[in-house]
Amino acid sequence: xxxxxxxxxxxxxxxxxxxxxxxxxxxxxxxxxxxxxxxxxxxxxxxxxxxxxxxxxxxxxxxxxxxxxxxxxxxxxxxxxxxxxxxxxxxxxxxxxxxxxxxxxxxxxxxxxxxxxxxxxxxxx
Numbered sequence: 380x381x382x383x384x385x386x387x388x389x390x391x392x393x394x395x396x397x398x399x400x401x402x403x404x405x406x407x408x409x410x411x412x413x414x415x416x417x418x419x420x421x422x423x424x425x426x427x428x429x430x431x432x433x434x435x436x437x438x439x440x441x442x443x444x445x446x447x448x449x450x451x452x453x454x455x456x457x458x459x460x461x462x463x464x465x466x467x468x469x470x471x472x473x474x475x476x477x478x479x480x481x482x483x484x485x486x487x488x489x490x491x492x493x494x495x496x497x498x499x500x501x502x503x504x
Contacts, residue, residue: 404456416476418471432480476493477492
C-alpha cells in the first residue's frame with residue numbers, strides 16, 4: 380500500500396493559486412512530521428515546506444515564505460499545500476513526505492521515511 384498519495388496538481392497561470400493535497404495511509408500520521416518537496420526537470424529535489432507532527436508548527440523554504448501555506452488534518456490523515464502568487468519557476472513535480480520524528484524540522488530529503496509518487500504543477504500562460 381502506498382503510504383502517501385498526492386493530488387491536486389495541474390496547470391495554472393502565473394499569479395494564480397493551486398492547492399495540492401496528500402492522503403496518508405500511515406497509521407501513525409498524527410505523530411509524524413510531514414513536508415512538501417519539489418523537483419523540476421534537471422534539478423535536485425528541494426524542500427518547500429514542512430509541518431511538525433507534535434504541535435503542527437509550519438516552516439518554509441525562503442522562496443515559499445509568504446506565498447505558500449502548509450497545513451495538516453490529523454483526524455482525516457491528510458495534508459495540504461496552498462500555493463499563491465505562482466510563477467513559472469514553481470513548475471515542478473511536488474512530493475509529499477513524512478518522517479518518524481514528530482518534533483524535528485527536517486529540510487533534507489534523506490531525513491524522510493515515506494514518500495508519495497508526486498503530482499505535476501505547471502505554471503504557464
